[in-house]
Amino acid sequence: MRSLVLPIIVLISTFMLNACNAPISETEYLSEAQSYISSDELGAAVITLKNALKEYPNSQAARLLLGAVYLDLGNWAEAEKELARARELGVPAETVVPVLAQSLLLQGKLDDVLALPIAPELPASARSDLHASRTFALLDQGELEAAVEEYGRAEDTGILSPHLSLAKARLLASQGDLDSATALLNAELQEHPDYVPAWSLLGDILDYRGELEKAELAYSNAIERGHSKYPDLLKRSRVRLALKKFVEAEQDLRLLKDRYENNPVISQLEGILHFQQGRYAEAQPYFEVALSKQPDDLAATYYLGACHFKLGNYESALAYLRVVNQARPDHYSAAKMLAAILSQ
DSSP: OOTTHHHHHHHHHHHHHHTTTSOHHHHHHHHHHHHHHHTTOHHHHHHHHHHHHHHOTTOHHHHHHHHHHHHHHTOHHHHHHHHHHHHHTTOOHHHHHHHHHHHHHHTTOHHHHHHSOOOTTSOHHHHHHHHHHHHHHHHHTTOHHHHHHHHHHHHHTTOOOHHHHHHHHHHHHHTTOHHHHHHHHHHHHHHOTTOHHHHHHHHHHHHHTTOHHHHHHHHHHHHHHOSOOHHHHHHHHHHHHHTTOHHHHHHHHHHHHHHSTTOHHHHHHHHHHHHHTTOHHHHHHHHHHHHHHOTTOHHHHHHHHHHHHHTTOHHHHHHHHHHHHHHOTTOHHHHHHHHHHHHO
16 A cells, blocks of 8 residues: 555545445445455546545535545545645545645645645644655755754654655755655664655665665666656666666666656667667657757767767767757767767
8 A cells, every 4th residue: 555545545535435325336436446456456446436526516525535545555646636626625624735735745836835834733643644745845945944844843743644754854965964865764764664755765875975886776666656657767767777787777768668658868868778788769759859958968069969970970069069068068078079089
């Protein structure tokens, strides 16, 4: 069972008991959806809940559960929409607002997260989760001091949760204490081995530390346990390219292409896949696509210049490498190729 849906299921049971005057078919819809969730069939759960809402558009329980399922599936915008509607329908703030905060956070709507009210009458568990989400938002805005204060408010509630542990690990990493952050995440995963965000953050830290084999394993654990696989697939593909695991990296990129067609980041990674294997003519079109969509991308500019250099197209290489050299005079590879061209 994933990290977000299970607590919501417990709350849904309360809604069902309180809806004793409602038609039994609504209860049956919810029971069927919960059965699918228990079997890890979230796609089927979405269909069931959508059918329920066609007949019962004001069902608080169906809106709340659908929002939580969307969140686990990585469809964060739809999660926000359903959770906001559940809030309008009268779902208590302590139930819906902490989950809504996570949907906003994952979309990068940081100001919206910080604008959510934290009423003193909210239960401690809800306040803890909201303060944790605000900690993440402040870290993403670069407000380290404010994030430390916000995390302190979460700790003051006396409630510990995986979400709060994740916030502490992220805070420690932001302060440069990578050893403590890693130890905390490993301890959290011993207790909650299916908590996908912890695996993902552990992968990020290990990647930053250059422990690429361990980072690949952490991302693989996140991918195997989670439904929203694509962010971790992207990160794992980069790590696999760095490890020169070309077959495995190509498998990741194929899955990403199926989901994100003509994405410039994926095009660039495909170019790197070919470039690192010495297939410069095959790599070139991928960097051209990436640069056409993101003209200021310095990495794509460098690789396109390097492709032209390797293929002997020195005039074209000169144009691209000069752009890189002007922006990054310390870029050794670009400077070396540029000097080789000019010396001729």
